[in-house]
Amino acid sequence: MPAAAGSVSRAPRPSSLADVLDLILDKGLVIDAYVRVSALGIEVLTIDARIVIASVDTYLHYAEAVNRLDLTQTETQGIQGLTNDMMQSGARGKVKGAIEGGVEAVKETVGSRRDK
């Protein structure tokens, strides 16, 4: 049974700078010595380990998000502003910021190189 048309949004060509950077800056065949020698002016974080250290502040963030949910409401209005910090769609990196921003140790944490 065919699904209703149009549930998938299509973007055949990346259009934004963020997409282009994400697409290729750290992708493709690596020709060892020559990438290092020639990629002048490019600071590419080649981070292999992704460590997110959760802290007390992190947990309090999540607790707060839950506390402020009005469970009697079936609609989502009124909740937007409270959970937006964590759930805002479209703000690349902002959600990670909610986790990492509260704690210095986490700010310096090795994070995904695709954060901005």
Place this chain on the structure above:
Amino acid sequence: MTTRPVSVDGGLASRLYVYAIVPVAAMDLSEMEGLAGRAVHEVRQGPLAALVSAIEEERLRPTRANLSAHQQVVSSAHSRGPALPVRFGTVFPDEETLRVDLLAPEQLRLEAMLADFEGKDEFRVKCRYLPDVAIREVVERSPSIRKLRARADNAASPATRQAQQVRLGEIVMLELERLRERDAATVVDGLAPHILSWEPIDDPSDDVPLHAAFLVDRRRTRDLESALEEIASRQKDRMQVELIGPLPLWDFSHVSAGVA
């Protein structure tokens, strides 16, 4: 066997910026534009060719224009046949070095990769929860969360309250992670019959349970699209699903070609 260095532009031996490895004479390069509108040439080695531009600059910045130009050359090549994308910023000091250090010693391996890439595309899928969906679902599904949430209001002291909040937050975070994992698995399992392999692009974040690259036999494109449409339709009240592609095999080219 030594090759006499022949510069691509017929003049000074200049540094060569490499975009991709392709089968020799795969396309007409006369109209192709590379970095800052530079001409794109082939450096040939047997059945292979490196797509290159002469470049004099000492510094190469990852500007939007440069990244875009690099991507365009690779995309054009990919539309004509198998293409091995080379990482942005790869420059050889001259043509001879390109041959001696890469094309000659790695010829068989590069040929094998190109043969493997034939008829394949990359598609990228990104799933994003609609606002509030994830947190609402974990609360609704978890009696412990609801209990802790209620109890916190009656805590005896600030210290106790804080401890309870931390505990609550810990559980919420864990449940969110489990929700993401389940949703990611749902999508990947649904696409599995139509893909050859896949690679995550980003780690999951609170609102993005899946952002991944899928390697697809071009003949299965319709099957993939239908399967994803089916999934997206079922999820449309809780998740938006985005598909990008067909793309060159950026996420499946991560083999290193060594220089000893």
